Amino acid sequence: MTEPHGGISGLVVRWQRRHGRQSLPWQGTRDPYRVWLSEVMLQQTQVSTVLPYYERFLQRFPQVADLAAADADEVLALWSGLGYYSRARNMHRCAQLVVNAHGGRFPQSAAALEELPGIGRSTAAAIAAFCWGERAAILDGNVKRVLARVLAFGDDLSQAGAVRELWQRAEGLLPAKPADMPAYTQGLMDLGATVCLARRPSCPACPLQDVCAAAREQAPERYPVRSRRTRRSSQSLWLLQARARDGSVWLEKRPPAGVWGGLYCLPVFDSREELACAVPLAARRRLADRPPFLHVLTHRDLHLHPVAVELPLAALGGRTGEWFAGEEWPSLGLPAPVRSLLSQA
Secondary structure (H helix, E strand, O other), rough: OOOOOOOOOOOOOHHHHEEEEEEEOOOOOOOOHHHHHHHOOOOOOHHHHHHHHHHHHHHHHOOOHHHHOOOOOHHHHOOOOOOOOOHHHHHHHHHHHHHHHHHHOOOOOOHHHOOOOOOOOOHHHHHHHHHOOOOOOOOOOOOOHHHHHHHHOOEOOOOHHHHHHHHHHHHHHHOOOHHHHHHHHHHHHHHHOOOOOOOOOOOHOOOOOHHOOHHOOOOOOOOEEOOOOOOOOOEEEEEEEOOOOOOOEEEEEEEOOOOOOOOOOOOEOHHHHHHHHOOOOOHHOOOEEEEEEEEOOOOEEEEEEEEEEEHHHHOOOOOOEEEOOOHHHHOOOOOOHHHHHHHHO
């Protein structure tokens, strides 16, 4: 396919090389392991949040084989606080598959990469473009916004058909030279993250202003069109913060699906009454309510109510969990608010 708005890719490439982000730690490499690691971490997460996690993961797992050989709980522990924990579980599975089925080498095409766990079409295209210069289009949330504005793409991106059409348009904008693909791909990401913002975009600073249909309409915030928005929900949860006399804490592994899936956690209850029924009758009068606090997820507000109590080691024997000493629990995969609670106690 040829570029219908001749010059768009060139404008992006030249702008990125002069003004785009150049110092991110995963730039300047064609190592697919490092690029893949960064791309998975950056899914729905800001660069500033990802940076320390990326460095810690590379220190602990410098090669894909190191990650594949790691215990799942250690991977989740390093991921703790980054959110979207299914990414960490898929990342671990992907590393194991790369080692066991591909001899430790990532497949060298977007189509083959997309077959691996946790790698969708846009992530696969980004890896292939950065590492091998493949002419493959990315279309994450930021890039959808940039292209929808440049093209005045008014179809409803809540609909699968509209997304397919935008993919086709994105493929038609790719630069002709594979050597330009890394800068073009990074440039679209940089524009979406720093210039073409959802609210109050900086149109005068954008290299695409002269070819942007939304800018000509003086209505960039009209795009992209989404009629169906995800509604925020709210949930109250009670956390049993049980300690033994020796300082050990009781933790239980969460089910794979749902909030904090697969992580170790304080026992979670839907009500204070349900929590009280989980401890021996003699201990209920010692339950101490700690200050509740809000933990914000992407589409849900969690109102958390910690309740502390000291219990004998045998008190929770009917539940599926175990006591962890103070030197043991920090190395587990824990939700960020639970880790914070335990650290403060």
